[in-house]
Amino acid sequence: MISPARWTAYHTLVRVAKDQAYVNLALQHALAKRELSDRDKALATEIAYGTVRRQLTIDQLLAPYVRRGLRSMESETLTILRMSVYQLSWLSKLPAYAVTSDAVELAKRVNPRSASFVNAVLRSYLRDGTDWEKRLDSLREDFDDIAQLSLLHSYPRWMVTRLVATYGRERADAILAAGNRPGVTSVRVNALRASVESVTSALAAQGIVDIERGSLYDGALRIMGAIDVERLDLYRDGLLTVQDEGAMLIAPLLRPEPGMRILDMCAAPGGKTTQIAELMRDTGVIDAYDVYMAKVQTIADACSRLHIASVRARLGDGRDVLGDPPYDAVLVDAPCSGLGVMRRRPDIRQRRTEADVAALTALQADLLRHACRIVKPGGYVVYATCTLLPEENEQVVLRVIDELEGAVSLDDIAGDLPASLADRVTVGLTLTPEMFATDGFYMARLRRN
Missing domain, CATH: 3.40.50.150 (Vaccinia Virus protein VP39)
Known part of the structure; x- marks a missing residue:
């Protein structure tokens, strides 16, 4: 049985690849189709966003295992391989056997002819080790500095070039790295209906205690962990709004x-x-x-x-x-x-x-x-x-x-x-x-x- 999280992530990513859908909207649509636990929602979100975020690097890591080239592959098969490599290399706590098994089962469901190919590619990838940074070291030797930053952080070259020119190499490196870290959930308290203190207490009463006051805006709270704020009564009742603190x-x-x-x-x-x-x-x-x-x-x-x-x-x-x-x-x-x-x-x-x-x-x-x-x-x-x-x-x-x-x-x-x-x-x-x-x-x- 395929993990509900991986099934949901796959359907999100294949829509992004084939229909040019936005990942956030495609994920919302996929999540609405089936009831997932909070844990599975969090994993599906991490796989979907992480695969898109790291796509440039993933493709570089995959390329040596696909002789005919990634562009020749069907979207469904390439999507399965991309999301699997993301899990194997960036989500190391997930058992490799579960990732590869679900990948093969996914291939059997959506493109049966590709199942053995998916299995062979992932097994070869695992044999060579899943430390993506070590793999990149060998790939980056002949690259210039911009190309190395592009590959390391998974941004297109033109973006890296512009950021380095504007902020300098060191700060651009930090900006690029920050863009790969998932953001915390920031909320703005509706001062017409509540206070920061009352909202904090109400969240704590629901077991949400890992909260910080905003450092830039007095009416802001930062909620740690994977919380679906829009399901909270506080949100539905208009006491808070999801908004980045910046x-x-x-x-x-x-x-x-x-x-x-x-x-x-x-x-x-x-x-x-x-x-x-x-x-x-x-x-x-x-x-x-x-x-x-x-x-x-x-x-x-x-x-x-x-x-x-x-x-x-x-x-x-x-x-x-x-x-x-x-x-x-x-x-x-x-x-x-x-x-x-x-x-x-x-x-x-x-x-x-x-x-x-x-x-x-x-x-x-x-x-x-x-x-x-x-x-x-x-x-x-x-x-x-x-x-x-x-x-x-x-x-x-x-x-x-x-x-x-x-x-x-x-x-x-x-x-x-x-x-x-x-x-x-x-x-x-x-x-x-x-x-x-x-x-x-x-x-x-x-x-x-």
Whole structure:
């Protein structure tokens, strides 16, 4: 009998490979199809995310055992081999016999002709040892430094090249390594309905005691271990929101106050929108836009769950929003390459290309430029991304400031950030994943003159 966790992980990964599905959505779909124990859910998640995260390295490790080349293989067979090598080399506590046995059984179910081939490849792989770092040492001897980092951390060469150029070799190495460590679950307490202390006590009453206070945001809690927060009554009753602690720093930069009229130009899924509403005590108006109706509904659903009434979830492009009258403040949480969130979105490594960056910077500048035109004099525009590339971050901000010829100016955000980050502010702040075990974000604030 195939392990339910491996069966679920396989169906997730084959959808990613064949249908170009996002791993998080494919996994949700697979988990919804069958009832798994918490332990099996955790294992299925680790196998699915880990296999995608380490795919580049896995393929290098597999290549010597597949004479005809990996590209010639059927997706189903290659998926089975990839997820099996991930388990054998990165999840060493799993019995090798269980991994190989389930791999062969999977092959028999989905592509019977490949079962003996899968068995032979995995047995050969096991005979040569499963210490992947030792294996890589021999493969990396003839590679340059960028290629070695790419292979070690499993990122495409162009990403490694950009990060090394921006942050230097040592820090880039740390950033890449951080992107391979699963993130803890951070939650933001809904201050309209609860306190950090009351939520901590309620979690403890349910046996969830491995909790830490956030180090960057007062309303944050970090929950250790594999917890499905969305199944908790606290979540369903609107007392907390799942949100990376680094992301929690962005909405307060708007300096929202009760009664304000604020625009969130790219609002889905609604985490920052609802945080703004909480900071405004759910008074005033927040117009929250997205270009897809399904995402607009996600914003509306989040507001409903949190009992927030001040948000108007709207379908539309933020660049078309009229500022009549002008807004008190505008948030531009711009679409980006996502290089700061690859631990949670590992398929970005396969999906993003270097060519995407140029197209994104044009969109980002358009959004920021329009935001600056529809905010009132003296009002703030906060520009944020979840990427680490200066081309999408400070260079966009400086470009728009220059183009608007004195209409807006860069505002100092150091006083609105934790003391541990204040001295890192230059043209805004880039928060990288290795600093505080958060996702990576960029944030800057402009003021309309």
